[in-house]
Amino acid sequence: MEYSVSDLIRILLKRWYVVLLVMAILGGAAGVLSQRSYQSALAEYEAYTTRTVPVNQETGDLVASYQCDFSMQDMSRYRERAASKNRFIEAYLAQDGVSSSDARQYQEAENAYAAANADFLQLFTQESVLAKVQAFAAGQGYDEPVVVQADGTVSEAEQPLQTAEHFQLELDSTGLLTVSITGLSEDMASALLTAYWQAVEEAGMALYDMQISAEPLTRVYVSQKLSLTEDAILSQTVMQKPERAPMFLRAVGKGAAFGFLFGCFGVLLYTFIRDTAPEKKPRRAGESVG
Secondary structure, X not given: XXXXXXXXHHHHHHOHHHHHHHHHHHHHHHHHHHHHHHHHHHHHHHHHHOOEXXXXXXXXXXXXXXXXXXXXXXXXXXXXXXXHHHHXXXXXXXXXXXXXXXXHHHHHHHHHHHHHHHHHHHHOOOHHHHHHHHHHHHHHOOEOOOEEOOOOOEEEOOOEOOHHHOEEEEEOOOOEEEEEEEXXXXXXXXXXXXXXXXXXXXHHHHHHOEEEEEEEEEEEEEEOOOOEOHHHHHHHHHOOOOOOOOOHHHHHHHHHHHHHHHHHHHHHHHHHHHHHOOOXXXXXXXXOXX
């Protein structure tokens, strides 16, 4: 069967509602799917480019500074040291017939303070103090944080904590002390800092009858930023972030245009199949099948 152009137009106009329905369905679907596709692409980009190395616990650096000073419970230790120094000086000068000055007692006090201050300054880095901190960590069962490489492999696990590798102490001549505890969780770092000060105070009293005082100045804990995996770094290099979502109306228009073509084709195809299909003759009475 042959169709003229006017026949085709008449067929389409007769089934206009079918074409319109297909346009509405495909246009709406195109608009919704375009937005969902953008959101899905953006989510996948973020997932691929922000993967971080897994860690068992959060770690970071604790930095605290103190203005430290001391006071003496018993002066006899440093009084004897100053007096011994002055006796040596007097004996030395006596060989040349020179007598000591009237400022002997003041000089003894200066010598005593210098000796006490020297002991005070070396107290904070004394091996016995750091050994007590290590003993505290062992008693608490602290382990080294698990180190995870960029490819996800674990380098070390369940190793006893070595406090000396995480402690950094800076002390100037004025008693300004800065304690840095690196690579540990905040709770663990705080506990070790408390144990450190307890060890310093105990050592000061036990060794020198010295009472240590410390005025807190600053205290900052900074969490370490999680490092990206090798796959995330590669994804950032080769992938491009979706800039913006497609315009909804433009996507609807394209979908509707495609729906118009598809609807017209469907209507014409259906009409052609219907018109060319062989007509079934009515079956006569008494005829059997086959």
